[in-house]
Amino acid sequence: MWNEPYPLERWPDVELVTILCEDDRAISPAWARWVAAHRLRTGAVVLPGGHSPFLSRPRELAASLTSDL
Numbered sequence: 001m002w003n004e005p006y007p008l009e010r011w012p013d014v015e016l017v018t019i020l021c022e023d024d025r026a027i028s029p030a031w032a033r034w035v036a037a038h039r040l041r042t043g044a045v046v047l048p049g050g051h052s053p054f055l056s057r058p059r060e061l062a063a064s065l066t067s068d069l
Contacts, residue, residue, distance in 0.1 A: 011040075016040050016041075016042045017036075017042055017043065017044070017045055018032055018033075018035070018036035018040060018042060018043070018044040018045070019044070019045045019047060019053070019061070019064055019065075020032040020033065020036075020044050020045070020046055020047070021046075021047050021048070021049050021050055021051060021053055022046050022047070022048055022049070023048065023049055023050050024050055024051045025050065025051065026051040027051065029046070032044065045064045047060055047061065047064065048060075
């Protein structure tokens with residue numbers, strides 16, 4: 001599965017954003033910022049907390065997903 005090429009030829013025509021958590025220990029925030037800028041060509045919304053904002057900060061996450069970024 002991880003060795004297979006991505007099946008899409010291009011990203012869907014939708015707005016992209018990266019949401020990262022500043023205390024994430026599973027995915028480095030610095031790496032997530034780099035991927036957002038260089039691979040996805042988008043900015044990053046930074047939330048406080050760890051890897052699972054849907055558990056620890058659901059309101060902040062929902063507000064980030066539904067706001068006009």
